Amino acid sequence: MSEVAKAAGVSVMTVSNVVNGHRYVSETTRDRVLEAIDRLGYRVNVAARNLRSGSTGIIGLAVPGVDAPYFGQLAALLIEGATRLGYQIVVEQTGATRESELGALTHSRLRMYDGLIISTVGLGNEDAEQLRSEISGFPVVALGERLSGAGALDHVAMANVAGALDATRHLVERGCRRVAVLGGTLGPGVSAGSLRTAGYRSALAEAGLPWREELVVEREFTLGGGAAGVRALVAAGVAFDGLVCLTDTLALGALRALADHGLAVPDDVRVIGFDDIEQAAYAVPSLSSVAPGHSEMADAALRMLTERIAGRRPEGAFEEFTGPHRLVVRESTGG
Amino acid sequence: MSEVAKAAGVSVMTVSNVVNGHRYVSETTRDRVLEAIDRLGYRVNVAARNLRSGSTGIIGLAVPGVDAPYFGQLAALLIEGATRLGYQIVVEQTGATRESELGALTHSRLRMYDGLIISTVGLGNEDAEQLRSEISGFPVVALGERLSGAGALDHVAMANVAGALDATRHLVERGCRRVAVLGGTLGPGVSAGSLRTAGYRSALAEAGLPWREELVVEREFTLGGGAAGVRALVAAGVAFDGLVCLTDTLALGALRALADHGLAVPDDVRVIGFDDIEQAAYAVPSLSSVAPGHSEMADAALRMLTERIAGRRPEGAFEEFTGPHRLVVRESTGG
DNA sequence: TTGTATGCGTTATCAG
DNA sequence: CTGATAACGCATACAA
Numbered sequence: 001m002s003e004v005a006k007a008a009g010v011s012v013m014t015v016s017n018v019v020n021g022h023r024y025v026s027e028t029t030r031d032r033v034l035e036a037i038d039r040l041g042y043r044v045n046v047a048a049r050n051l052r053s054g055s056t057g058i059i060g061l062a063v064p065g066v067d068a069p070y071f072g073q074l075a076a077l078l079i080e081g082a083t084r085l086g087y088q089i090v091v092e093q094t095g096a097t098r099e100s101e102l103g104a105l106t107h108s109r110l111r112m113y114d115g116l117i118i119s120t121v122g123l124g125n126e127d128a129e130q131l132r133s134e135i136s137g138f139p140v141v142a143l144g145e146r147l148s149g150a151g152a153l154d155h156v157a158m159a160n161v162a163g164a165l166d167a168t169r170h171l172v173e174r175g176c177r178r179v180a181v182l183g184g185t186l187g188p189g190v191s192a193g194s195l196r197t198a199g200y201r202s203a204l205a206e207a208g209l210p211w212r213e214e215l216v217v218e219r220e221f222t223l224g225g226g227a228a229g230v231r232a233l234v235a236a237g238v239a240f241d242g243l244v245c246l247t248d249t250l251a252l253g254a255l256r257a258l259a260d261h262g263l264a265v266p267d268d269v270r271v272i273g274f275d276d277i278e279q280a281a282y283a284v285p286s287l288s289s290v291a292p293g294h295s296e297m298a299d300a301a302l303r304m305l306t307e308r309i310a311g312r313r314p315e316g317a318f319e320e321f322t323g324p325h326r327l328v329v330r331e332s333t334g335g
Numbered sequence: 336m337s338e339v340a341k342a343a344g345v346s347v348m349t350v351s352n353v354v355n356g357h358r359y360v361s362e363t364t365r366d367r368v369l370e371a372i373d374r375l376g377y378r379v380n381v382a383a384r385n386l387r388s389g390s391t392g393i394i395g396l397a398v399p400g401v402d403a404p405y406f407g408q409l410a411a412l413l414i415e416g417a418t419r420l421g422y423q424i425v426v427e428q429t430g431a432t433r434e435s436e437l438g439a440l441t442h443s444r445l446r447m448y449d450g451l452i453i454s455t456v457g458l459g460n461e462d463a464e465q466l467r468s469e470i471s472g473f474p475v476v477a478l479g480e481r482l483s484g485a486g487a488l489d490h491v492a493m494a495n496v497a498g499a500l501d502a503t504r505h506l507v508e509r510g511c512r513r514v515a516v517l518g519g520t521l522g523p524g525v526s527a528g529s530l531r532t533a534g535y536r537s538a539l540a541e542a543g544l545p546w547r548e549e550l551v552v553e554r555e556f557t558l559g560g561g562a563a564g565v566r567a568l569v570a571a572g573v574a575f576d577g578l579v580c581l582t583d584t585l586a587l588g589a590l591r592a593l594a595d596h597g598l599a600v601p602d603d604v605r606v607i608g609f610d611d612i613e614q615a616a617y618a619v620p621s622l623s624s625v626a627p628g629h630s631e632m633a634d635a636a637l638r639m640l641t642e643r644i645a646g647r648r649p650e651g652a653f654e655e656f657t658g659p660h661r662l663v664v665r666e667s668t669g670g
Numbered sequence: 671t672t673g674t675a676t677g678c679g680t681t682a683t684c685a686g
Numbered sequence: 687c688t689g690a691t692a693a694c695g696c697a698t699a700c701a702a
Contacts, residue, residue: 001695011673016697024671046447047385048695051678056382058425065411067613072407076400079428088425090393093414112381223617256617278402282558282591284619336679346689351681359687383679386694 001042008036019044050112059087059305060113062104064096064121068222069249069277071119074143077298078117085306087114098122105134115139115305125190128152137315139308141301145192154304154318158292159325160192164199165206166327167272167290168244172207174334176242176270179204180215182229182254183246193221196246196274214238221246226253227260234261241269248273248280251287255332271332285331293323336377343371354379385447394422394640395448397439399431399456403557404584404612406454409478412633413452420641422449433457440469450474450640460525463487472650474643476636480527489639489653493627494660495527499534500541501662502607502625503579507542509669511577511605514539515550517564517589518581528556531581531609549573556581561588562595569596576604583608583615586622590667601669611663620666628658 005012010033017025018033025033036042050056059082063071079089090113094100101123108116118140123131132152141154171179184197197216204211217233219225226245230253233240243258245251251273258265265271265285273280276291300321307313329335340347345364352360353368360368371377385391394417398406414424425448429435436458443451453475458466467487476489506514519532532551539546552568554560561580565588568575578593580586586608590600598604600620608615611626635656642648664670 012695013673013697014671016695017672020697026671029671045386045695047382047389047391048678049697050382051380051386051680051694052696052698054382054678066401066414067404067408067411069402069404069407069614072404072410073402075407075426076402076428079401079426083428088427090423090425091410091414092423093411093418223613227617252614253617256619256621259619278558279404279587279614282562282588284591284594286591347679348681348689349687352688355681361687364687380679383694384681386678386696387680387682389694 001044004033004036004040004042007040008033055114055309056112057087058113059089060092060104060108060116060118061089062092062094062101062108062116062118062120064119065093066091069279070247070275073277074119074294074298077295078302081298081302085302087306094120094122096121098127102127102130102134105131105140108138108140115141115309117141117143117301117305119143121191139305141305141308143297143301145190145195152318154308154313154320156297156301156304156321156323158192158297158323160195161199161202163274163290163292163325164196164244164246165203166199166325167274167288168200168203168242169206170288170327170329170333171242171244171270171272172203172209174242174266174270177209178212178215178240179209179242179244180217180233180238180240181244181246182217182226183219183221183250184216184244185218186213186216193246200244215240219250221250223249223253223256226250226255227257228253230254230257230261234263243269243271245271245273248275248277248287248289251289251332252279252283255283255285255287265332266334270334273332276328280328281330283332288330288333289328291326291328293325297321297323336379339368339371339375339377342375343368390449390644391447392422393448394424395427395439395443395451395453396424397427397429397436397443397451397453397455399454400428401426404614405582405610408612409454409629409633412630413637416633416637420637422641429455429457431456433462437462437465437469440466440475443473443475450476450644452476452478452636452640454478456526474640476640476643478632478636480525480530487653489643489648489655491632491636491639491656491658493527493632493658495530496534496537498609498625498627498660499531499579499581500538501534501660502609502623503535503538503577504541505623505662505664505668506577506579506605506607507538507544509577509601509605512544513547513550513575514544514577514579515552515568515573515575516579516581517552517561518554518556518585519551519579520553521548521551528581535579550575554585556585558584558588558591561585561590562592563588565589565592565596569598578604578606580606580608583610583612583622583624586624586667587614587618590618590620590622600667605669606667608667615663616665618667623665623668624663626661626663628660632656632658 092104181200185193217229219229273289276289280287401407427439516535520528552564554564608624611624615622
């Protein structure tokens with residue numbers, strides 16, 4: 001910068017003013033400086049600017065992995081939105097382990113992100129105390145269910161209970177009487193799995209159908225998990241005519257395994273997923289799903305985070321947002 | 336840091352030495368400093384360190400979008416590898432336009448990444464001149480085909496021609512005589528599409544089958560593109576008994592449309608994709624594909640980039656790597 | 671409208 | 687083994 005200043009016959013301060021588009025720079029000076037900048041190929045040194053300003057313009061995004069379609073699509077929305085807001089996004093993959101999620105949290109401050117959006121799977125509200133101390137004033141938005149904010153974080157959620165309830169109710173309305181839940185959980189705790197399982201359970205109760213443990217298949221939210229879940233159900237000789245899959249990925253795996261077992265969808269078994277990832281519409285049969293308002297969630301997360309970064313939100317007050325959900329009916333539940 | 340130094344009764348330099356694990360610090364001093372660091376909750380300021388060191392530890396990754404499974408899975412591998420190497424990755428989404436790809440290139444130096452991995456779609460070798468000036472010494476690795484390096488970039492490629500040739504040959508061996516290519520291109524130029532089309536063409540020639548323009552369906556590499564391509568083929572009354580899809584995403588869209596038209600896979604039409612994304616194995620029918628050695632490509636790209644960042648490669652000499660490919664046969668081509 | 675002085679937090683250098 | 691000093695490149699406050 002000093003070289004530019006010398007070349008243009010001005011002070012470094014004037015160069016700085018030109019670079020940052022400040023007022024009070026005469027046309028002629030500006031032109032002279034710009035010409036020099038151009039000629040010398042000068043670029044601002046972001047590290048120095050960061051040091052000076054105390055901010056980096058970088059938001060961290062911690063997710064299990066961008067290879068999972070759900071997170072890939074979410075990350076795409078967040079990156080796009082962040083770019084529009086003048087931020088960049090560093091993606092950290094946690095692999096869904098509690099340790100690395102905590103690591104990301106710590107890391108986020110070490111690395112000097114301006115803020116962090118974290119979608120936890122391993123880390124839950126039981127870790128709230130540790131989180132609070134780990135974060136202490138640092139802008140963090142929790143995305144998803146495991147961290148429900150617990151009054152210490154801004155939180156973007158989706159309509160897990162209502163969505164799963166709608167999905168299950170939809171199957172029941174189509175005549176299913178033995179509806180299994182793939183990815184469901186019997187355990188306690190707050191997670192996407194347990195909340196959606198609760199929604200499933202409510203729908204059964206509402207319809208006067210019994211809750212049967214044998215219809216709850218606990219699996220990881222992966223293609224392999226979905227396929228294995230169906231195989232297990234069949235192997236155990238459990239009869240079912242409906243399948244609520246807690247994610248679309250799980251559902252796509254299930255469709256595959258159902259085909260392997262010669263079970264027709266939707267004739268023998270009606271299947272519905274959750275997330276409405278793009279692939280759902282192109283599956284064979286196309287997959288009914290619950291669309292959780294991805295873009296609204298991404299927008300909300302970015303808004304909350306940038307407001308907090310800007311200090312526009314009071315330290316103690318935390319916001320909660322739940323995406324609007326919508327049932328999307330396709331072939332897998334009979335169109 | 337100065338506060339820590341004061342608290343520990345040493346100089347900032349000693350604190351720095353402790354933080355960076357330098358030798359020549361006595362046990363007792365180290366312990367005292369660490370204790371103070373802990374007590375005061377001190378964290379190194381990365382911006383200052385960056386300013387001092389002239390590097391940021393950040394690698395830019397420019398891809399069309401991480402919502403496309405192929406790029407999502409690639410990004411996941413790169414992020415994981417980069418993390419292992421002590422780098423972080425900022426993801427820039429270009430949306431596959433030439434302008435934003437150029438923008439990413441410019442941006443990469445403005446933002447002070449240590450290097451950039453770029454997978455271009457719009458930008459091609461015809462832009463080589465502009466690229467050269469844009470980059471000029473900055474560490475960049477081109478991933479994919481459009482930028483073949485042109486002797487000015489390190490380049491990680493995949494076996495496009497050989498892979499497509501193997502895929503097409505496989506269909507022919509299974510008895511297909513009218514093999515269409517979905518996503519193929521008639522135009523000139525170097526791109527994944529044109530290279531794979533060339534491979535397809537070679538295989539036809541090798542088998543003594545005629546090259547027919549009507550069997551070349553030019554489409555975007557999306558689910559929608561795949562479905563639309565098949566619809567167009569059927570609508571035009573073009574007979575085909577084999578379908579080489581230039582990406583798996585295209586193939587999954589095609590499978591969907593084939594089902595819509597009542598065409599059985601593999602009985603009426605055999606289908607093969609390219610990329611071997613995870614979903615291929617779980618499609619109904621499961622999708623044969625060409626696995627292009629994703630992880631080897633990711634490793635190679637990171638190795639090349641980090642070596643160049645470290646200045647371990649001569650300025651003028653550029654490296655070329657082609658991933659090992661492998662045909663993966665599944666149901667869609669008859670198992 | 672432009673320039674001067676100063677400090678952001680680190681670390682390399684070199685003296686002690 | 688430890689410490690004083692300078693410098694990385696920029697932008698704020700203030701003076702001219």
